[in-house]
Every structure is written in C-alpha cells, then in structure tokens.
Amino acid sequence: MSAQLLEAFLAEARELLEQIGTLALELEQQGQDADLINSLFRAVHTLKGGSGLFDIVPFTQVVHAAEDILSQVREGQLELTPEHMDQLLSAMDQIGFWLDQLESSGTLDDQAPAISERFTLALRSILGGGGDSAPSDSAAESEEAAPDAPPDWLLRVPEAKRTELAQQGNCIAILYTPDEQCFFQGHDPLLTINTLPNLAWWQIAAREPWPELEAFDPYRCVLGILALSQAPLEDVRHHLRYVSDQIELSIVAASDLDPDATPAAAPTVEDAPEVSDQELPDDQTLNATTQLVLELLQEQRDCLRAQVVPELWTGRVASVGAVLRHLLTVLNHEDLIAQLPEALAQSTANSGQAAALLEMINQALERSRPPAPQPSPEPALEAAASAETPTEPEPTTERRQTQPAAGKDDNRQRVLKVDAERIDTLMDLVGELIVAKNALPFLARRAVEEFKIRPLSKEIKGHFNILNRIAEEMQGAVMQVRMIPVGTAFQRFPRLVRDISRKLGKQVQLELQGEDTEADKNVVSDLSDPLIHLVRNALDHGIETPSERIESGKPPTGRIRIKAHQQEDRVLIEINDDGRGMDPTVLKRKAYEKGLLTEEALERLTDQEALQLIFAAGFSTAESISDLSGRGVGMDVVRNAVQRASGDIILDSTLGLGTTVRLSLPLSMTVTQVMIIRVGDEDFGVIFDTVRETLRLPQNEVQRIKQHEAIILRERLLPLHRLDHLLGLPETSPQQGDLSVLVVGVGSTDFALVVDDVREGVDVILKPLEGVMSSFPLYAGTALLGDGRVLLVLNLKELLQCL
Amino acid sequence: MPVRYLRDIARLEGVCAVEDAESLLEWLHEHPDGKLNFKDCEHLHSAVLQVIMAMQPCVAACPRAGTPIAAVMDALFDDADTD
Incomplete structure (x- = not known):
C-alpha cells in the first residue's frame, strides 16, 4: 500500500465524510430532496470506490452497506427515518475512526471485521424488501x-x-x-x-x-x-x-x-442499433465453407465500420478489397467482382466513407442467405457506424x-x-526574513557610530525601507494563504446539536452566522474544541426541555446562535442561547461552598464578575453530572484553551432569558507585537496587547498602603510592583527622579509595573519555550531580535499569580 | 525496461505498465509506420492496450502462445492482424 496513495485517500475520505455528514443533516431537515440524496449517494459511492484501493475490506463493507441504503432511498423504495439516520451517521463515525486508525498505523486493527459485521448487519436491516434495484x-x-x-x-x-x-x-x-x-x-x-x-x-x-x-x-x-x-x-x-x-x-x-x-430472431434485434452476428444464418443447410465465407464477409464489414485514423484508411480499404475479391470468387458472384474496382476507388477517395463497399458486402450476404427471416436493415449504415x-x-x-x-x-x-506544513515552512521563512530585515537598522547605526560614515547609514536605511515593505507584503500574503473561514470550526455543530438534543429530548434550532469570517488556521483549529464545549454546555445546561420552556412562556424549540465577525484585527465569536440563563447569586454561593472564594471577596464581587466565576477551575453548576458537559473538565478548560490562543472569553447571562459567551481571538498569531522594556541590564518583552499605557511618574506619587505600593491613576487605585523585585534581579530602580511605569492589564485586572526603561515596540515571531526553559511558565516565549539577541517575553498572567 | 524503441519497431517486453501508454502513444504518433513486437511481452496494462487499439499499428511479432498477453490478443482478435 503506497503511503502517498493512502495519504491522498485519507484526505479525500475525510472531506467526503464531512460532506456526507452535512448532506445527511440537510436531508433530514428538508425531507426527501432528490438532489441532496443524489449528492449524498455520490459522496458515499466515491468513498467506497476509494477505499477499494486498499486492503481494508471491513471499511469497504460498511460504506457499501450505506451506499445500498442510499441507493434504495434514491429509488424511492425507502424512506429515511431519524433512527435510520442515527444508524447511518454512527456508521460514518466508525468510518472516521477507522480513517484515524489507518493514518496512525496504516491498517485496521483485529476488531475491525467484527465491528464491520455489526454495522453492516445493522445497515442491511434497514434495507427494504425490494432489493432488486439495489446496484451491483x-x-x-x-x-x-x-x-x-x-x-x-x-x-x-x-x-x-x-x-x-x-x-x-x-x-x-x-x-x-x-x-x-x-x-x-x-x-x-x-x-x-x-x-x-x-x-x-x-x-x-x-x-x-x-x-x-x-x-x-x-x-x-x-x-x-x-x-x-x-x-x-x-x-x-x-x-x-x-x-x-x-x-x-x-x-x-x-x-x-x-x-x-437461441431463437432465430433474438429479442434484442429490434433494440440493437446495429444488426450484428445473429443475422448469420445458422442454418444447417449452409455448408462449412459458405459459413466461413459469410463470417469473413461480416468481418470485412465490421472492419470498414470501425474507426480509423485517416492515414490508415486507404490501406484498410485496399486490404478489405483484396479479401472481398477472394471471397466473391468463392461465392461465384462474378457481377459483384466486376463492380469491385469502382467501389474500391470510390471508398478510397472518401476517407471514412465506404458506402459502396458496404453495399456490396450486404448484397453478397443477402444472396447467400437462404430464405432470410428478415432483410438486413442496413440503410443508415454509415451514420450508425460513425456513431x-x-x-x-x-x-x-x-x-x-x-x-x-x-x-x-x-x-x-x-x-x-497545499500541505499545511509547506505553508508553515513558508511562514517560518517569512519570519526569518523579518528578523533578518530588523538587523539593518542596527547596521545603519553602527555605520554612523563606529565607522562614522553617515551617507552609508542613510543608504542602508533606504534599503531597509524597501526590504521592510516587501517583507511586510509577503507576510501579509502568506497570512492570507493561512486564513480559513471560521465556519470550518462550525461544521461539526449541526450534527452535534442534533445528536445531543435528541439524546436530551430537547428541541433546538441552531443558527450559524458569519461562517465565512476568516482567521488564521491555527486560531480556527484552536477554537474548535472550546466552541464544542460551549455549545454542549448551552445544550445541556442552557436550553430547557420543551415542557419547561412552555411553562416559562417561551416557544418549545430553543435556539442556539453562533455568530462570528471580524473587528479590527480580532475575530469575535458569540455563542448565544435563549435558555434558562445563570443566577450570579447561585454562582457566588457555589464558589464560596467550594472554597474558591473568601467571604470578603464574595462581598466585593459584582454580578458580572460573579458570572465569570464559571471559568474558575473546579467549578461545575450542573446538579447532576451528565455525560455531556459535566465530565469534570469545566469551563476553565475552555478559558485556558482560548487564552492559549491569546484570546479572551467573557460570559454574559440574564436569568431566564439566556446566556451569551463572547470569544475574542486574534486574527493571526504568527507575528506578535511586543514592547521591549529594560530592567537592570536585561531586556524583556511584554506583549503589546496587554500594555494599557506607559508613563513617567515622580517618586513621590507612589502611595504606600501598609507594605504594598500603589499609584492613583485617573481616580483609580492601581497596585504597583517593581519588576526587578518580581524577577529577582538586583535592585536598580533609581531612588531619585521619575519612575518608568508600565500599566498592564490581564483579563479584568490592571496593575502597574516599575521598569528601568521603556523601549520600542517590535514585530517578532514568538517561539514557545523549549527544553529546560519550558518549565518556566513565567515566560510566554522567546523571540529573536534584529541584532541577533534573544528576547524573553514575559507572561503577565503568570506574573500576576505570583504577586 | 518494458518498451524498447528501435528504429521502426517497438519491442514490448515483460510487463508493460500504465506509464508506458503515454510514451508508446507518442512513439506511434511520431512513427506512423512503426511496428510492435510482442514476442517477449507478458502482460499489457489496459492503458497500453487502449493505445494499441486506438492506433492500430502493425504487428511485427505476435506474443508467445500461452502467455496472458496472448489471451488478450485472442480477446481482441481482429484488431492486430490487419495489414
């Protein structure tokens, strides 16, 4: 089994499976739509065809069974009930599972035949009785x-x-x-x-x-x-x-x-566009030689009718002519022999047209036929022959x-x-180009400072600008390639919502909006798991059962709306349900019971803040743990996943009216803007998005509250921390003069950091820490600077937790 | 080396694979009088056969009796031996 072929098959099969899933759901919603059934059948059929290339008989069997069902549906012999659809979809899930297996091990495991048997039987049992129109x-x-x-x-x-x-x-x-x-x-x-x-x-x-x-x-x-x-x-x-x-x-x-x-006039004669072998009189009265001659005559006729390239036509006519002459001699048709040269000449002249010769052959056949059951219907010969x-x-x-x-x-x-890996390589290369480009300003500075050649420095800067523009455009172009519609992360939802709502006995309508909003493929793929979790939650905890809904005066069918749109350089995604909503007081009480909050903290919490408690680790509001969302991993997992993708998540809920979760993610994560700050002799990076403002502050404006320092900024009290302390660096903060202060925000918490100097902002490719360094969560990653130095980028969220 | 192209004869040897169809087509295109030698041919891929059927070249030597390709020729019967 060629690895390349398998790879191609896997890619195609996954695409088909996705298509099958979508189509199946559409079909279920819209009823027996002929086009949908056809597309569905075709997708399954193609999947089956592809699987036949490999030695995966269990796989092929299941797909084949599915194909048979769809074929019957297509013929109108079978109507798909939701139960049938369950069967079909779960079979397709198994197929998806097998695809994963094929990808990892190149083959199916030992249980596959048994599983296949089970699915095939289940599917076959759906098949209606009138199986004779099923294909093959x-x-x-x-x-x-x-x-x-x-x-x-x-x-x-x-x-x-x-x-x-x-x-x-x-x-x-x-x-x-x-x-x-x-x-x-x-x-x-x-x-x-x-x-x-x-x-x-x-x-x-x-x-x-x-x-x-x-x-x-x-x-x-x-x-x-x-x-x-x-x-x-x-x-x-x-x-x-x-x-x-x-x-x-x-x-x-x-x-x-x-x-x-065989009856002399076979039942097919009338239908056949051509009269073929059966017009040979298989009569016992003909002797063997005549039989042979007649056969040969027919061969000549077929030969003339067969398609041929023009160059070969003359040769063919000549050879047919030679054979004909001999055959006619054997048959004693002197008159026809006489006509032969003329017919030959005529046929040679018109390429592809052998009417005269064919006519002769027919005559010869006619004459040798004892009382023929039917004259040979030959008039439209040439036309038919060419057709x-x-x-x-x-x-x-x-x-x-x-x-x-x-x-x-x-x-x-x-x-x-294109293989995503190649695009990644391209992106990495662009990243390196950007870093290499950033080296030029350093060079320009050196030209002045070290070598004292100002004109050269100017020229280098000029070239830097050109290079900069090209590199930026290139980065934009590559990022464009990596953009995929957010909708690809939504694709699984219709199925998910259908399955879960059926299982829970709820009626839910799913609305998707803005699926074509584009974002970097990494962002979209990072998004997919948190989104699934959120949708599950909405289904499980948000939407009520139809009877509960009617009691509270809502329509029995609940609605979940997923909306995506772009805002500046971020993608915003909203998951909104019109379910029962959440009660902040209940959340507060729970958080207190679970020991997540102290009593004083509880008092200070606003309702809006209380709602965010749901994202705290170890928090679960469901009374009973269902197999859907209450698996112990709660919303904190969702939040972590979103934050890993440098995103934010906010929850909004009104008791009795529903819940809205808002996700905000960067469009692209490949290039990060960081601000360089200096502490002592070292430079650190701070991710630009977290920096609220930078300011210079006289020493005496720092307030002391017990052993904590704080500043008042626009009537807001901000805790002040000295970064050199936090990082355990030798104390360098000047005792006199102004302080350089960086106001940063993590989530909803703002605080001020004292640094020695605030430098420029740069675009960098942030690389996660590897090896020994990966155990230091204090750093979000490293980036290479233009002059070849490695910049450590701080993870402020982690820093906040150390305070 | 399943197909060896000589001056005006192409020798099909062993098992002619699907890739040979294209080169054979090209060769037949350039050598309208080219002949095919099937003597050492064991099997033709369907694509190669298709080319031969479409181009109808002359046959310099038939396949050996008993090889799978001989059976193919039998199944084709009339196409290869016209002159």
Missing part, C-alpha cells in the same frame, strides 16, 4: 444462483464456444465497464479479467469511437469488457469485489448458451452520471491544495 451485487445476492435472463451480448460469443460452454452447465456473464478514471485508481481492467477464475471467454472493445489523435487521452479508460466465467458466483464476485460498482453480473443458464436453443462501434455496452451513460470526478478538472487550475 446486493441485487445478485438476493437472487442467489438462479439463472438470469441472458444478456444481449451473449450472442457475440462465437457459436462454437457457446456450444462448448453449454455442455458444462451454467456460467456467469460479466459486463465490465471500467470507470473512466480507473487507471488513476490503480485498476488494470485487463489484468482483472485475465486473472478471473475459470475464465471461459472474453472480449474487449472500445465503448466509444476512438477520438482524433490529438484528443486521445491514453489515461481515460473507454474500454468495455465482456467475459464469461465458469467459476462459482461467489468466486467471481470476490475476484471483482473492488470494481463491483462497474460490473454487471448475470448467471446464464446452459440452455441460453446453446446456440440451437457507435458495435460493441458499445449500453449502460455507459448512466454510469457516467455517478462520476463525481467530472467537475474536478475545472477546479484543479484555480484551487490549489
């Missing part, structure tokens, strides 16, 4: 080994072969119409058929005329294969299991094979509709799928 083998399964009506093309099998086969009992007729894209899926139809067990006879032909040389695509399979096998049905089916959707199997009774039993080759298998058109690949080619040029 499910139909055959129900019929077991009873012979079918013989396929039309059986008459193509040479008589001798048929007689021979008939003596050996029933056989299986296989019509194999390979998918046009089958070469790309690794199929070799020829090999598949050639290795068929007990292959008795086969024929291969193009199912459409060969196109012009220029247009001919050798990798688009247009072959059709007819085959007869005498192996048991099971063996044949097993052999063809990976292409089962491209196969039509039928069991042919020995009596149908025997040419003597279709005689071996065209019928169902090609129908098959092609089920091909999802049709539109793909068009998209390929416009949308490029």
